[in-house]
Amino acid sequence: MKLSEGVEQGLHCALLLAEAPAGVPLPRRVLAEHYGLPEAYLAKHLQALTRAGLLRATPGPSGGFRLARPADEITVLDVLEAIDGPASPFVCQEIRQQGTGAARPEECTRPCAIATVMVGAHQAWRESLRAVTLDQLVKRVPQTLRKRNRAKFGSDPAA
Amino acid sequence: MKLSEGVEQGLHCALLLAEAPAGVPLPRRVLAEHYGLPEAYLAKHLQALTRAGLLRATPGPSGGFRLARPADEITVLDVLEAIDGPASPFVCQEIRQQGTGAARPEECTRPCAIATVMVGAHQAWRESLRAVTLDQLVKRVPQTLRKRNRAKFGSDPAA
DNA sequence: GGGTCGTAGATACTGTATATCCACGTTAGA
DNA sequence: TCTAACGTGGATATACAGTATCTACGACCC
Ligand code: SF4
Ligand code: SF4
Numbered sequence: 115m116k117l118s119e120g121v122e123q124g125l126h127c128a129l130l131l132a133e134a135p136a137g138v139p140l141p142r143r144v145l146a147e148h149y150g151l152p153e154a155y156l157a158k159h160l161q162a163l164t165r166a167g168l169l170r171a172t173p174g175p176s177g178g179f180r181l182a183r184p185a186d187e188i189t190v191l192d193v194l195e196a197i198d199g200p201a202s203p204f205v206c207q208e209i210r211q212q213g214t215g216a217a218r219p220e221e222c223t224r225p226c227a228i229a230t231v232m233v234g235a236h237q238a239w240r241e242s243l244r245a246v247t248l249d250q251l252v253k254r255v256p257q258t259l260r261k262r263n264r265a266k267f268g269s270d271p272a273a
Numbered sequence: 274m275k276l277s278e279g280v281e282q283g284l285h286c287a288l289l290l291a292e293a294p295a296g297v298p299l300p301r302r303v304l305a306e307h308y309g310l311p312e313a314y315l316a317k318h319l320q321a322l323t324r325a326g327l328l329r330a331t332p333g334p335s336g337g338f339r340l341a342r343p344a345d346e347i348t349v350l351d352v353l354e355a356i357d358g359p360a361s362p363f364v365c366q367e368i369r370q371q372g373t374g375a376a377r378p379e380e381c382t383r384p385c386a387i388a389t390v391m392v393g394a395h396q397a398w399r400e401s402l403r404a405v406t407l408d409q410l411v412k413r414v415p416q417t418l419r420k421r422n423r424a425k426f427g428s429d430p431a432a
Numbered sequence: 433g434g435g436t437c438g439t440a441g442a443t444a445c446t447g448t449a450t451a452t453c454c455a456c457g458t459t460a461g462a
Numbered sequence: 463t464c465t466a467a468c469g470t471g472g473a474t475a476t477a478c479a480g481t482a483t484c485t486a487c488g489a490c491c492c
Contacts, residue, residue: 116449117274117362118479125387126368141439150372154482161441173439174489190390203276203362209285213309215425217418227413228284231349235401242394254386259376266374275478278451300467313453320469332468333460 115203117194120159123151124197125190127160128168132185132248133260134267139170139178159197166196186249191240193248204232274362276353279318282310283356284349286319287327291344291407292419293426298329298337318356325355345408350399352407363391 127145134140142160146153160179163169170182181188206229210217225233252260286304293299301319305312319338322328329341340347365388369376384392411419 115274115276115357115360115362116364116479119364119366120479122363122366122368122387129387130374143439146372148372148374149368150375151368152481155480157440158480164440171440172489173441173487175438176489177439179440190387198274203274204281205275205278207278207281209281209308209310213305213307215289215307215422216309217415221415221418227410228281228288228349231402231405231410235398238401239394239398242397243390246390251386251390256376256380259380263374275450302467311452314451316468317452323468330468331460332458332466334462334466336460336467338468 118198120155120162120197121194123149123156124159124163124193127156127179128163128181128188128193128248129251129255130263131169131179131181132188132252133255133263134180135264136180138267139172139176139180140267141178144178162197163193166192168192168196181248184249185252186247188248189244190246190248190251191243194243202233202236204229204236277357279314279321279356280353282308282315283318283322283352286315286338287322287340287347287352287407288410288414289422290328290338290340291347291411292414292422293339294423295339297426298331298335298339299426300337304338321356322352325351327351327355340407343408344411345406347407348403349405349407349410350402353402361392361395363388363395 126149130145130148131140142157143153145151145160146156160169160171164171164179167182168188169179171177171179210226211219211222285308289304289307290299301316302312304310304319305315319328319330323330323338327341327347328338330336330338369385370378370381
């Protein structure tokens with residue numbers, strides 16, 4: 115079981131966009147260079163985030179990506195599921211209905227205990243990620259680093 | 274992100290062993306046929322469970338696999354991590370220290386916020402699985418099915 | 433109004449990890 | 463001693479994450 119590497123890239127980029135002033139879109143090239151990431155691969159994830167309605171993309175010169183909503187309305191879970199998909203890592207193979215010891219259909223009317231446990235665990239995982247917003251993450255970024263980023267991307271709100 | 278298919282197979286087999294009477298080992302061939310699973314592949318997972326100390330394997334004629342401890346001392350998490358490994362699905366790539374916007378080492382003394390959130394989610398997931406034992410799962414198996422299994426594997430405790 | 437550049441978007445290809453299978457060696461019982 | 467079970471290693475097939483490339487669109491400049 116391994117989470118796509120794109121999730122971390124997407125989270126970092128979303129976090130950086132949350133740090134930057136609202137009106138200034140950052141092009142994917144800038145994002146890629148800022149973190150030393152392969153630009154083509156990052157493009158795929160930024161598209162996924164855009165399709166999910168988390169980012170807003172504007173083409174043309176001086177275009178780029180920016181958050182589609184306030185940073186306190188975007189959760190870590192939103193970003194993760196936009197990139198990695200909402201599916202549960204546990205996929206049922208209906209083992210109980212196969213082989214010589216197969217259960218009869220009338221014994222499978224209710225979801226089996228194993229599947230129930232796995233669904234519960236997945237929900238616990240999701241809840242834990244849903245509880246944190248980008249806004250909360252920004253506040254934990256070291257002050258010195260935040261200051262440098264603001265200087266880099268033009269912190270002047272009177273644009 | 275996808276969980277290994279072997280996890281479900283391992284869980285079903287462990288559950289069946291928990292249903293069967295304690296002293297009777299079941300050979301892997303019987304387990305495989307009971308659920309219609311590829312025997313060679315199942316062998317790999319049963320070995321993993323044995324190495325983890327959850328099952329006890331006895332070679333030779335009338336040998337097979339049985340639980341190494343009582344069913345109420347084996348959790349779903351035990352089985353899952355024995356087969357799929359204990360690693361967190363989120364692997365850190367240290368993105369923050371790369372690229373033109375790299376953070377300085379003195380800004381990375383504490384684990385970053387993103388990693389913290391992911392670790393927390395993983396722990397929530399594990400706790401949810403640790404809370405359920407094989408014994409509890411057995412009680413949720415339909416009575417008719419349980420009866421059939423006992424009849425099949427010899428329920429006589431006076432062996 | 434037309435040309436040009438810089439952006440996102442879509443598509444095709446490659447590499448790696450997972451799932452499956454097989455063949456041999458080892459151990460314990462009859 | 464022969465048989466039936468587990469143990470181990472490696473070869474093969476396949477699915478998916480990761481990579482590179484090409485196309486379409488919109489703003490800006492002339
Ligand atoms: S529903 Fe339960 S019994 Fe059926 S295949 Fe899934 S885990 Fe196994
Ligand atoms: S520790 Fe945090 S900042 Fe560093 S690579 Fe991991 S998620 Fe990113």
